[in-house]
Amino acid sequence: MTEFIEELKFVFLDDNRYKLLVEGFFNTLKITAGALLIGVVIGIVVAAIRSSYDKNKETMKLRGGIGYRVLAVINAICKVYLTVIRGTPVVVQLMICYFIVFVSAQDGVPVAIFAFGINSGAYVAEIFRAGIMSIDNGQFEAGRSLGFNYFQTMRYIIIPQMFKAVLPTLCNEFIALIKETSVAGYVGVSDLTKSGNVIAGRTFEYFIPLLTVAAIYLIIVSLLTSLVGKLERRLRKSER
Amino acid sequence: MKKFLKITAIVLALALVACFAACGGNTEPEETEAPAAETKVLTMATNAEFPPYEYKEGDGYKGIDVEIAEAIAAKLGMELKIEDIAFDSIIPGVQTGKYDMGMAGLTVTDERLEKVNFSDSYATGIQSVIIKEGSDIKSLDDLVGKKIGVQTTTTGDIYATDEFGEENITRYDNGAVAVQALIAGKVDCVIIDNAPAKSYVDANEGLAILDTDYAVEDYAICFAKDNAQLQADVNKALGELIADGTVQTIIEKYIPVEDAAAAE
Numbered sequence: 249m250t251e252f253i254e255e256l257k258f259v260f261l262d263d264n265r266y267k268l269l270v271e272g273f274f275n276t277l278k279i280t281a282g283a284l285l286i287g288v289v290i291g292i293v294v295a296a297i298r299s300s301y302d303k304n305k306e307t308m309k310l311r312g313g314i315g316y317r318v319l320a321v322i323n324a325i326c327k328v329y330l331t332v333i334r335g336t337p338v339v340v341q342l343m344i345c346y347f348i349v350f351v352s353a354q355d356g357v358p359v360a361i362f363a364f365g366i367n368s369g370a371y372v373a374e375i376f377r378a379g380i381m382s383i384d385n386g387q388f389e390a391g392r393s394l395g396f397n398y399f400q401t402m403r404y405i406i407i408p409q410m411f412k413a414v415l416p417t418l419c420n421e422f423i424a425l426i427k428e429t430s431v432a433g434y435v436g437v438s439d440l441t442k443s444g445n446v447i448a449g450r451t452f453e454y455f456i457p458l459l460t461v462a463a464i465y466l467i468i469v470s471l472l473t474s475l476v477g478k479l480e481r482r483l484r485k486s487e488r
Numbered sequence: 489m490k491k492f493l494k495i496t497a498i499v500l501a502l503a504l505v506a507c508f509a510a511c512g513g514n515t516e517p518e519e520t521e522a523p524a525a526e527t528k529v530l531t532m533a534t535n536a537e538f539p540p541y542e543y544k545e546g547d548g549y550k551g552i553d554v555e556i557a558e559a560i561a562a563k564l565g566m567e568l569k570i571e572d573i574a575f576d577s578i579i580p581g582v583q584t585g586k587y588d589m590g591m592a593g594l595t596v597t598d599e600r601l602e603k604v605n606f607s608d609s610y611a612t613g614i615q616s617v618i619i620k621e622g623s624d625i626k627s628l629d630d631l632v633g634k635k636i637g638v639q640t641t642t643t644g645d646i647y648a649t650d651e652f653g654e655e656n657i658t659r660y661d662n663g664a665v666a667v668q669a670l671i672a673g674k675v676d677c678v679i680i681d682n683a684p685a686k687s688y689v690d691a692n693e694g695l696a697i698l699d700t701d702y703a704v705e706d707y708a709i710c711f712a713k714d715n716a717q718l719q720a721d722v723n724k725a726l727g728e729l730i731a732d733g734t735v736q737t738i739i740e741k742y743i744p745v746e747d748a749a750a751a752e
Contacts, residue, residue, distance in 0.1 A: 453580075
């Protein structure tokens with residue numbers, strides 16, 4: 249036991265190596281939180297465009313005019329975005345962002361936030377779209393017949409129901425995102441995984457740093473899961 | 489229902505822990521004994537992104553370390569098997585017996601000597617500083633406060649971190665990425681071994697190597713602490729290869745003579 253404590257001391261306290269982990273932890277949190285925000289914003293916009301197009305294309309086509317064509321073009325752009333982002337690995341996107349798109353960026357963290365945000369947005373968009381499409385059309389028609397316009401129906405009737413339905417899937421995506429940020433080390437960001445690797449590389453002890461890093465990820469994900477679980481329970485209060 | 493879920497969760501967690509414990513217990517002794525004893529295969533762990541010491545060409549591996557290792561394996565009557573892994577996994581891999589030896593332009597340091605044994609040195613390495621042409625870095629003193637790119641956990645990384653501080657170091661997975669970052673202006677210089685530094689500078693326009701060497705060091709092969717027999721065998725073979733000039737020929741093949749003279 250004392251041997252193990254000695255080891256812990258050597259791995260984390262010598263040379264103040266625990267500071268690497270602390271820095272890595274905050275970098276991982278920063279990247280995840282920023283990417284989450286960007287992802288949700290992009291997700292809402294893209295999902296709104298895609299589902300508006302799907303729901304209204306027949307009527308708008310009949311009506312004709314510029315509105316339909318504009319929507320069709322934006323919808324096509326969104327489709328390309330989804331295809332490209334979901335069709336390429338996030339590591340490659342990250343490297344492209346770091347070495348080609350933001351060549352002059354000195355700090356890797358904002359680049360990582362951007363790359364992971366764009367990546368996450370594509371998945372979140374499809375989750376939201378699935379949610380919107382899953383709400384029965386009768387709800388929509390009811391809203392319109394009560395005098396709500398299209399946006400009001402969306403805002404007050406469809407979106408709240410949609411949000412409740414997609415919450416578990418959305419939580420899934422957030423969990424995946426947290427763990428995906430572990431590749432940020434590729435572009436010189438010292439995130440949690442990279443810090444663990446650096447400590448392991450300097451002490452040649454893999455056991456303790458790797459298990460510690462794994463435990464920290466587990467704690468972050470567990471906290472997020474329990475928060476989402478609480479939110480789910482509160483949203484369910486309105487049922488029945 | 490809730491209680492049932494809780495119990496299930498605990499059982500699953502215990503099963504997971506037991507599973508991990510079982511793996512940890514079993515694998516180590518098996519792996520240390522198996523390779524050397526029966527098949528006479530010599531597994532060498534390396535990180536093949538370090539020209540001209542080791543790099544991939546076509547399907548195979550080439551480089552100074554690779555050819556020396558082949559010559560050693562031939563002398564010992566063993567078959568060489570190369571495993572290309574991350575640089576920072578080489579020493580732990582050798583330590584646990586996953587690989588028989590590690591050869592990747594490894595410098596002998598006190599910290600590493602605590603974990604593994606080293607063979608006699610077969611080459612001299614120099615840590616050089618790569619800069620952009622026209623950079624305001626003229627000597628090692630100018631490095632203070634600059635952004636320094638390194639390859640994770642190489643000696644360049646360790647020296648630079650100790651000397652210039654954690655906050656000035658950006659770590660990349662391999663030298664090529666670090667050099668790419670230098671070209672893009674994300675770091676002000678890259679500290680890396682002299683030989684790959686030359687390859688990178690030759691391959692990319694607008695880069696130069698600082699005239700002053702950052703550090704001089706000896707390259708050697710590493711072995712697990714409990715594998716003294718293999719260490720002795722390899723040392724003997726290596727000694728013969730150095731004596732008959734094979735090692736020098738291999739090094740000169742990859743590093744032209746005038747460079748080698750400068751390196752010595």
